[in-house]
Structures are given as C-alpha cells and as structure tokens.
Amino acid sequence: MQGLLLLVFAKYQHLPFIQILSTKSTPTGLFGYWGNKGGVNICLKLYGYYVSIINCHLPPHMANNDQRLEHFDWILEMQNFKGLDIPNILDHDLIVWFGDMNFRIEDFGLHFVRESIKSQCYGDLWEKDQLSVAKKCDPLLREFQEGPLLFPPTYKFDKNSNNYDTSEKKRKPAWTDRILWRLKRQPHTGSCTPKPPAPHFSLSLRSYVSHMMYTISDHKPVTGTFDLELKPLVSVPLITLMPEGQWTMENDMLISYSSTPDFPSSPWDWIGLYKVGLRHINDYVSYVWVKDNQVSFNNRLNQVYINVSNIPETEDQFLLCYYSNNLHSVVGISNPFKIQPPALEEDPLGEAQPQI
Template sequence: MTDVTSLLHLNSPKSPDLYVIGLQEVYSGPLRFMSDMAFDDPWSHLFMSTLAPLGYIKVSSIRMQGLLLLFFSKVDHVPFIRDIQATYTRTGIFHYWGNKGGVSIRLSFYGHMLCFLNCHLAAHMKYATERVDEFEYILDMQTFDSRKAPGILDHRLIFWFGDLNFRIEDHGMHFVRSCINNTTYNLLWSKDQLTMMKKKEPLLQEFEEGALDFQPTYKFDLNSDTYDSSGKKRKPAWTDRILWRMRPRTSPQDEEYPLKICQDMYTSNMEYSISDHKPVVGTFTLELRKMYTSPLVRLQPEGDWSADIDAMVLYSPLQPFPSSTWDWIGLYKVGFTSMSDYITYTWVKDDEVSLNDELIQVTARVPMPLGG
C-alpha cells in the first residue's frame, strides 16, 4: 500500500464533504477475494484509516472481483443520506465473468438522488463500439427499489468513471509521445475514442467531461513514469475518465429545489506508480437547496450509561417515512470509521415507527469482551 495523502488532496485548504473512490483491477485471486468478502479489503482499510481521523465515515461500498467503489461522507451529513443501495453488473465472458462491468452506489443526499457508477470496460483499440454497448447494457441492467429513481438515468445527477479503456486512434506512437512531451494534448483530443463516439451516440452526448488537459494515464511501466517500454509498446491513452450527467428538469420539484454542479479540477496524479495506470482525480462543487433540514429520527440517551448495564435510548421520528421490518438502531463508538462498525444493534418493530409526539424506548445490550 501507499500514502494516499496527495491522492485525496488532504493538504488542500478546504476539505471535501464527500469522497467517492473507484478502483479497478484490485487483486482478486480466489483466496484474497473470499477473505475480502468476509472482511474489509486492504484498500478499504487504507482509506478508512486515513479519512476516519478527519471526520469521515464510510457510508457504503461494493465490490465485484477487481472493481471496488467506496463512498465516504463527513459525519455531519450522514443523517441526511438516505435510500442507499448498491449493485453490480458483469460484462465479462458471456456477461458471466466479473473482470469487466460496473458497480454503483445510489443514494439521496438532502433529498437529491445521486448515482455513482464505476466501470471497467472492454480493452484493446478495436473495441470502442463494444465499450459503448457494455455501458448501455450496464445502464439497462441496473435497477433499484425506488419509485423516484428506479434506473441509473432517473437520478438527478450521475457520475460515471473508471477504466473506460477508450484509446487514441490513427496517430502513431511518435506523434502521441511528442504531443505528451510538448504538453500539446489538444492535438490528440479529436482522435480520442470517447470524444469520437460522443459525436454519434446521443446517450454519450448527455454526459459532460472536463478538458483532457493532463497527460494520458495509460500505459506505464510499473514503479516508474515511463510509458510502456515492453515489446508491445502500447500507445498512451486517456483510459481513465470521470464524466457526469445532470438530468434535465422534469418536475416542479426540480424547479423548487435546484441542483447545480461545477467541476473545480480534473487531473491525473503522476506520483503514484504501483499500477500501469495513473490515478485520475476530479473535484466538484454541488450547489443545492436542501429538501429537508432535520434528520428522520431524534435520538436521546436515557440515564447513565455503563459497560456493565443495558443502555437505554429514547427516539422519536421527526418526519413520515416508509418503515420496514429491516429498520434497526446501532450503537457506535466515538470515532467509528464505517456504518458497519456498530458495537451492537437492535431491531425496530415495524409498528413502533410512527409520526407522533410519543417517545419510543429501545434497550440495547452491549456485548462484553471475554477475558483470556
């Protein structure tokens, strides 16, 4: 592993409210993959241990073989994040193998439906059309249990990113490397496959992207800043991308609660060399009007809390919401790193959740460690 301080721009004067981190080609050998399914993988541990001391919580994550997607939020925003769902789609061999495909996390952020889609699409120069087909297949296959946004394209704002594998056509190796050395990247843009495909694919035209004003991120010799020096001499390309799509305003609610986005930065980070790709970073400012300003539930500890007696909590719903037999209340230590880091939890009976002035009592028994 490595220090991710620079990658996450932790020394910036203003810290982000959210971090969304997508990785591809995470090692997924059978033994490691089974271990990662039972426990958090090393990359998740690295990001959690780095961000938790700064007040961030891992709200959700999803893993499909080598694809990993992590969503972190500052603690203050967590009560206003709802409707969290995650899913995946395989596009590998016969749509069965998960070495290629997409993983997504969708959620409501202060009432605005957001979706984050991390993809690893088909490789090689000649498969540009197949990459678009895979993207459309992922959009068609991923559905959510939601009336407001049952599909990816129904979300108010979508971020689409990952190793999309689009290459630079026509130009020879010498010209491409010359443009890189002279930082005349604009001479390569017209032959970037994603840029070319956007001209003839209406769906792709709905997605925006910042200028590719950084050197291509693929393909490097490991542990170096040297482009492929092997016998294959693969041509550099912007395979790693971040795009976004704002859904057109379709309802009075969109007018009443506007959402705007501005990209502040789009660049690659050349100092990381543990992969044959260089990571790409994008920072965005979201300007939104909150659809709600209070959390769903008010919690109040009752009496003195001690490790040797049951803990009692009083809670009261502040807003109407669809309750479920899956509702639960968790107890967390101060400084917890993830939503799954609860010490203990208790189920909430479905008929206990109602919007009234009544305080509802929940007793949680804290498991004690055994001496050894």
C-alpha cells in the first residue's frame, strides 16, 4: 500500500447541511516522510455538529504494538486546526476512526487460533486481541467504542481464496481491520447544579461484519452500518434555491434564490444544473456565475438565468445546486424537476410539428 484514500458520500438532500471544514493527512511511514502508513482526516459540520472521519494504516507485525499505539496517539494529536474556527478534535461531537490498524492476537498459538475460528468460538480470542487489551489500560483509547467481533479475523489470507496464510511464514490470523467511534463527552456538573439539556445526538451500531466473498486482497473488508439520530442545530439552508416557472428547452431559464443574513457571498459563487444522482460537484451539465447572469436582486430575492443554449435536450430529472466559494460547499439545493421538451403544434393535415 502506497497511500490512503478517504471518500465521503451523502444523499443530495443533506448537502446544504454538510460543510467540509478541513482535510488533513498525517504520514508516519519512513519517520513521517512516507504516506504508506499514517492517517487521513476529513473534518466537517453536519447539521451544525462537528464530525471527524479518520482512515488510518498503522505499523504491522506482532512485536510493534507499542509503536501502533504511539502512531494512534500521534495521528490524533496532529489533527489540530490552528487558524481555523474549529474546536479541538476531542471536542468534536463524533469521531469515526477506521482502517488497517494491524493489531494482532497475542500468546495463543497458531493451532488454537485457527481451531477457534473453525468452530466460530471468536470470544475465546478476544482477551488476547491487542486492541481490546490496550483499551483496558489507555483512558483515551477506552473512550472509543467498537462493535463485538462476531466475524472471523480478517487477516492474513492467501490472495484469491478464503484460506488463511499457507506461505512459509504462516502468519497467525488477526482482526487487523477495525471500525471505532467516539461520542463527545458531556460536561460533568455537580449534583446540586442542574445540567443544561444537551442537543440530541446519538449513534447506534446496526451491523459490524466482514465480507468473505472478496478475495483480491490478503485482507477481508469490514463494514459498519450505523443509525445517527440528531436534533439539527441548523435546519434552514444558507441558500434557498428554486427554478422559476416551467422550464423548457425553448427559452432561457430563470432561477430565484434567497440567502440568510449571515451568508458570506462571493462573486465566484455559482449555480450548477445537475441530473439527479450526481456523484461529484463537477458533474454539472451546465452552470452560471451568480454575478455574471444576474437579472435582478434585492434584500430578499436574487434572480439569474441560464442561457437556452446551455440547456440539455433530455427529459431526465434535474436539480440546482448553489456552490459557495468561501465555504467550499454546496449551501443550497432545489427540489428535483423536469425540463419540458419543445411544444408540438398541429399542422393543417393534423400532424404534430415542432415549434421553432
């Protein structure tokens, strides 16, 4: 592995309430110069809550457990946001941390480990799992939760098979691939002091499983499915966006939008026209700079237009997204709509003809 990749996907209706605040990488390979080991982080605001997502690759081998724990602490320590209006990562409402953490199963011999896996007695191995042991001793690590390991160890397999390592090294199986999470600690108050009601923000694990059908790697991938329940701290988007009237392929299209009083607008803001199902901000089929094509504006409402020559001749469903240059995020999105094809008119012989 020569690097780390972290991708975040969201349903389009959530986009106006997701703001990416910072991205950061912390290489730890080759004394901090090589990114084959380390961590990558995305810090974002989700409906007003601070969320950090970290993907990591920690040092391998049984004997390097102390080094793994040092790198874990170092990656966490390096997630500082100096010069940005972002709290310390330990004050974030949620941290989700996952990756190839490389923790191994100590003491037990290869035969015992494999027989326990064969009989699905995974609980017999938990007490010697290095991460589980470390959590009992490390107060900070103990704050990270994990689901029960009810699936076979995910390393090391012969490639293109479900057989554990049959090479000369015969590495002992281990749960190297893990998903952890940490919710923000609530401030402690004395028994005589009424505790202020905390915003509702809870995370519950629905499933934590490995997927044995994938054989391209010597690891098996692990997925976690969660339910996140929250009371939004922000419920009104910075931009309210709507197409005006019925859009057709014959005329320029008018877009109206309004902004909240605290929205930091920029001449480099733009509105994109997208097919429903967009996967990236650059997937637009057309766009317009909000200042270049402005028709009218006042304190409450702005209007811009998209030239008819930039309107696609297709009857797919579309939506509009307002991209903020200052916030580097989509801050407004319209409801889906259709662009109507050119109207047909009857000719004297009763046959429909396209209007020009």
